[in-house]
Amino acid sequence: MSEHGQGATIWLTGLPSAGKTTIARALARRLAEEGHRVEVLDGDEIREFLSAGLGFGREDRDTNVQRIGFVAELLSSHGVKTLVPVIAPYADSREAVRKRHQAAGTGYVEIHVATPVEVCSERDVKGLYAKQAAGQLTGLTGVDDPYEEPVEPDLRIAAHEQSVAESADAVHALLAARGLL
Numbered sequence: 150m151s152e153h154g155q156g157a158t159i160w161l162t163g164l165p166s167a168g169k170t171t172i173a174r175a176l177a178r179r180l181a182e183e184g185h186r187v188e189v190l191d192g193d194e195i196r197e198f199l200s201a202g203l204g205f206g207r208e209d210r211d212t213n214v215q216r217i218g219f220v221a222e223l224l225s226s227h228g229v230k231t232l233v234p235v236i237a238p239y240a241d242s243r244e245a246v247r248k249r250h251q252a253a254g255t256g257y258v259e260i261h262v263a264t265p266v267e268v269c270s271e272r273d274v275k276g277l278y279a280k281q282a283a284g285q286l287t288g289l290t291g292v293d294d295p296y297e298e299p300v301e302p303d304l305r306i307a308a309h310e311q312s313v314a315e316s317a318d319a320v321h322a323l324l325a326a327r328g329l330l
């Protein structure tokens with residue numbers, strides 16, 4: 150273990166506009182203030198570089214998640230708290246990432262940011278729900294593309310019923326309880 154504490158991957162899965170990025174950034178701030186080494190692997194940034202050229206079909210979504218999982222595991226194995234606010238709609242893709250972390254002995258927790266689709270489509274941060282409704286986009290997760298809810302996440306957050314700070318605190322408490330801080 151480094152002087153910054155233990156590494157771990159904290160994967161935040163959930164629908165578009167559920168609050169994954171917002172909660173991850175709040176938690177990242179808090180962890181950094183506490184002296185932990187922190188990295189955020191955000192879905193949008195990853196698709197610009199590491200996964201440039203990948204689409205949104207099942208296979209490419211899986212490839213995207215496996216690539217992110219690979220990088221997260223590398224970072225976490227070197228003592229970084231690696232926050233991953235990425236939709237990751239397929240259960241088997243998420244499971245593969247978890248298994249690789251377990252095989253390497255690297256901490257891993259899955260957080261389901263469980264904001265219902267009605268609230269997400271109301272927020273519609275990137276205008277995707279509106280575009281889908283207008284017929285300008287297809288394959289939107291949770292609307293006309295699958296989202297396989299985690300059956301047994303390490304933590305499920307009703308992110309629409311509590312503040313961002315409360316959600317970040319809940320994840321922080323989970324890390325503490327698991328001995329991952």
Ligand SMILES: Nc1ncnc2c1ncn2[C@@H]1O[C@H](COP(=O)(O)OP(=O)(O)OP(=O)(O)O)[C@@H](O)[C@H]1O
Binds near residue numbers: 165166169234236309
């Ligand atoms: N209680 C809350 N928890 C989290 N986010 C909230 C909450 N209330 C309102 N919001 C707002 O909801 C929006 C969530 O957007 P955010 O970009 O975090 O979603 P996301 O899950 O990362 O979506 P995407 O998959 O499209 O990247 C933000 O504008 C945030 O300020």
Ligand SMILES: [Mg+2]
Binds near residue numbers: 234
């Ligand atoms: Mg996001």
